[in-house]
Amino acid sequence: MKKDFFNNKINRINTNSVKWDRMENLFGKKDLLPFWVADMDFAAPEEVVKEIAKRVDHGVFGYTTPTESTNESVRSWVQKRHEWNIEADWITYSPGIVFAISMAIQAYTQKGDSILIQPPVYTPFFEMVKVNERKLIESPLYLKGDRYSIDFSSFEKQLASGVKMFILCSPHNPIGRVWKRGELEKIAELCKKYDVLILSDEIHSDLVYKPSVHIPISSLNEDAENRTITCIAPSKTFNVPGLQASAIIIPNNELREKYQQQQHKQGFFTLNTFGTIGLEAAYTHGEIWLNELLAYLQENIDFTRSFIKKNLPSLKVINPEGTYLLWIDCRALNMSDEDLHNLLLTKGGIAVESGVKYGAAEGKGFIRLNIGCPREQLKEGLKKLKAALS
Template identity: 50%
Template sequence: MHYFQEFINRKDTYSVKWDYAKTVFKSENELLPMWVADMDFHPPEAVTEAIKSRAEHGLYGYTFIADDMKETIKKWMKKRFGWEIQNEWLQFSHGVVPSIGKAVQGLTEPGDKILVQSPVYPPFFSMIKDNDRELVNCPLEEKNGKYVIDFHAFEEKLKTGVKMFLLCSPHNPVGRVWSRGELQQIADLCLKYEVIIISDEIHGDLVFQPNKQIPIASLSPEISARTITLVAPSKTFNLAGLQASAVITENKDYRRALEKIDKKNGVSMLNTFGVLAMQAAYEHGENWLEELLVYLDGNVHLVDSFLQEELPQIKAIKPEATYLLWIDCRETGLSDAELNKRLIEEGRIAMNPGTSFGEGGSGFVRMNIACPRDTVQEGLKRLKKALASSSVSS
């Protein structure tokens, strides 16, 4: 586990997280980046070796995805989630967000209503609006530091003629792992109102004990037939820049619709290194992942203890999954603008503002803790510097 402690200098590597933060946050200062969702850890050694081997081979021509890749993903889904899928259910994409875009374009029409649950990953909004669909929001409810679904409101929204529901499972940024009961209620209502489910399960491997990730499509054949599940090794194994993901659906009509969109856009294959990395990660990365989860859990506890002792007016929503902490700053009494100004100018730390996640995000920030413990501690010091003088604590 020592390799998670190693600090790796990512500056001047065209890293969005490290080299683009000053541009995104409009700052002249050097910022400690704890925002965009990638990790500051090396991936499993098998991934690096697979890429090195192909680099040494020296030819980077067109690369297809063979059946053994499908078998690898099939085995991963069975072992990690108890979900039996078939090879023919699998398609491949450059990422989960492009897959959401394809599903929106292929399975709905301009003007159709698509439901989301804010606060949620910002591309959920843009994939709807940029494709000229109508965004329908059913915000999550916060109860005693935990987010839940108001199922009465959920059904009322579906009644308005919603065609598609974008499910974030586990949920980013609030860190919920939806229970079987919650997923079954979602499924039952979507079946009742004939709503297509697009389930973004990119964080499904990053679940803390005793929680258990349940793919919503695994609940029943009926719900499987109405669901497209999106998965990727990118968050799990820190491979986001290699742009490789999988799309899983039993529904033949859905698969044909997605293929048609790919054909229209001239998309036919993935990046060579992305293919190799994805297979190596799923075949050989499980032990690395188990150690990662233990390390991340330690970072969660570090943040929670620090806030309780040093910044009691700030609270981290306890995550059931992901390496992204949803931090409640509302008791500081600061406006969102002042909160973000203090973080950038006084703390010199870059975290995602809660307002970017839509309704329910005001007064929050999202902190990425997928980094060495020393970096987390430095981030907490900067957070204290920025917020210790806020109105409640002063």
């Protein structure tokens, strides 16, 4: 395993990094150690860096466009990693997945239409529905032991109330579930019954730990394929979110045309030169790097879980099946979210995400900890967590 590569601490201060350089602004305090935004502290795979450097050396940065080989890199990646057979012309490119979510909301729904989400969930799911003046409908996930599940009776009740679109987070940020085939089949069956479009955000789909397996909901059957818009990207997988390049896979011709028209209406035509190169290089050459990353992240998860069990037994780590984000139940501390957040900042010196960002009720008493960093940095952060809460 390339342990040295992932153990290597790279100074990111003064690189315009949101994670490191925006902390003082966002958290109101200097010298914090960051465990918040979903951005890892690892360098990208060598081949990605090499291909970008080659392009930099060329020196001419005119308009560029994804090519057949870019499409092929996406097609063969999802086939190899997720046994999903797609066609090259199902793929559209987008600078980001939050942008794509907003485009899909605008393309397929009208102001006032109902859109369903499952809190606790990634904050922009709430935001994009609200800023587009659609009606936010929620079917919260429920926690039993250390595992979240879908309450299918609430899910069906909400779909039956006239929902137009369901935004699925698969795997689910922040609770780390990798949905099982049976769960996805039930979702697809109910969306068919109530004729609801599925917008499936699969940005974390490559970050899954054995024995869990990611199944693209679109790959289940013909009906699911025809009602699903799937969003994937190399950004979380290979830690290249700054390259701003994502692939939106829409098998249904009519839905794809509507989506493309919406991007066109916003004046979007093509990706950034380096985004295109990075996406293709990552999907073409990044597999070995990813397998090594997954082994490293699994060790970080195991380390964190045993540290917390030993040193902070009142906290409960929700077992992650995917993602590098740990959802930690701190309710036994009996503290308000504000007090907990402030304590971690002032006494601990660490920046984590407050659970309430992912659902006011569902995230109450939780924090989200990003363990995508060198082990020494993680150890330092956990010591700080212990010092704050002991």
